Amino acid sequence: MSATAQSTPHTCDGCLDRREVLVRAGLVTMGVAAAGVLAACGGSDTPTDAAPAASDGTLAQLSDIPVGGAISAQLSDGQPIILVQPEKGTVVALTAVCTHQQCTVAPDGAELKCPCHGSVYDLTGANVSGPAPSPLAQFDVHISNGAVVNGKA
Numbered sequence: 079m080s081a082t083a084q085s086t087p088h089t090c091d092g093c094l095d096r097r098e099v100l101v102r103a104g105l106v107t108m109g110v111a112a113a114g115v116l117a118a119c120g121g122s123d124t125p126t127d128a129a130p131a132a133s134d135g136t137l138a139q140l141s142d143i144p145v146g147g148a149i150s151a152q153l154s155d156g157q158p159i160i161l162v163q164p165e166k167g168t169v170v171a172l173t174a175v176c177t178h179q180q181c182t183v184a185p186d187g188a189e190l191k192c193p194c195h196g197s198v199y200d201l202t203g204a205n206v207s208g209p210a211p212s213p214l215a216q217f218d219v220h221i222s223n224g225a226v227v228n229g230k231a
């Protein structure tokens with residue numbers, strides 16, 4: 079199955095997104111706990127600024143995903159996704175579109191959080207708390223030459 083969610087995530091005009099805040103704060107390394115810095119957009123959405131996937135389907139380099147953590151990325155059509163590496167060499171790909179009202183969910187340590195109404199998912203995409211009615215959808219990826227590639231091998 080490929081990620082084909084067609085809903086458009088909310089945007090937050092004039093707000094800094096999470097990565098921009100981290101870059102400005104000099105804390106761009108994934109996994110840095112900077113919760114106090116991450117409130118730049120209040121209760122609004124935090125769209126990902128991850129680069130869209132390459133035309134060959136490459137979504138990210140495996141080495142860019144922390145083991146036991148996750149990163150934001152995009153499909154080639156701009157759909158926001160989350161790539162999780164639950165254990166070394168294993169990647170789980172999730173849509174980053176919140177199942178509540180379609181805001182963009184982002185990694186926050188060992189959780190995935192929606193900035194709009196506070197839904198929290200675990201790294202498998204399962205609901206932990208908040209109003210989201212269902213888990214984040216998973217889709218198939220495979221690893222090729224150290225890259226995470228969209229679709230089955």
Ligand code: FES
Binds near residue numbers: 210
């Ligand atoms: S849109 Fe994610 S919690 Fe409401």
